[in-house]
Amino acid sequence: MPDSLSSSIRGEYDGAATEYDRRWARYNRASLALLRPWIAGRKLGRVLDVGCGTGNLAGALAEWGAAVDAYVGVDLSPAMLDIAAPKLGAGGWPGAAAAGSALALPVATASFDTAVCASNLHYWPGTGAGLSEIRRVLRPGGRLLLVDWDRAPLRMRVLNLWMRRALRVEYQRMYSRQEIRALLHDTGFRVDHEARGAAGVIWRLAAFEAASIH
Template structure:
């Protein structure tokens, strides 16, 4: 089974890092906002941001008044990690950001209370490996917050075909909301809440709050 992501993805995001926030600000805000109802209320404890990109979750947590003990971001791209580092201090909690693959996280087992994964699932060559890693690093009963592209709407299926032909940054596949839910259940998570949303006129998103079921 694959334990890492293609190096082509890392190279493309290294190239895009400096312009990423400017180009994708609207999408990032809308996708993270879909998770806000599950973030702003409960105590999050130690938070792991998988595929953290330029670190936009950290200021969002601070803006929403989230209760955080520590924040760690992991991203495949060293360029994105460099852009994320200056944002870590906004919440006043301990923070770090490191380069690493979502499919082989450089994180100790059962060391986080909350894991967040935003717009990463579609890149993973093996979703089962990635979700198993997320479950591994969460304490028993820890929470996973997941948001990704929803392939179910017709416009997203058409967009999927176009993206596979036109984008330099190649992804593995989109999943429908039903498929994402099934993947979470197979990986040992209990789904507590689901939501649908949009980012702009095109992007359709599905979001989940799930708990790691003790083995």
């Protein structure tokens, strides 16, 4: 990400870190639940959590009985990573965290079997570059599990305008489910499954299970 945007997002989440899990508990549970059918009881191998925040995915992986060889979380915010640290090995697997951007992941090429991107696609400038970077770090045939806002419903388009104009929330773009599907296709992923869901009254979400095509 450009330095100014990265710094702004990092500062926002550093400041919100101590209240994040309490404030966003309902949203986090509902958004991750959309990925559960592709996680529960599945063999995930080495897992990369892109934009891991406070590490809630690690707890979900353990709760849902996923078979994980190792877990690595990457996030821009050091304060969020500090809170994530005790959760990373929730299922008894090796866990680690690294500060970094989705556009320049600090991990080796073809080193993960599964990548998860939960509610941070909308922050990325050059979304195609971020998805291509995830594809780089996945092994051939590796899977990306992605969930993000769905711009298509009217209430989400209204929310988008309100956050942009009234609240001045800094994010790049809110995508529709169709747009996310096209982005995945254009960056070398085959979409195998899709799901839609909600988090509370307002938030409408889209989720994807996609395979990396090499």
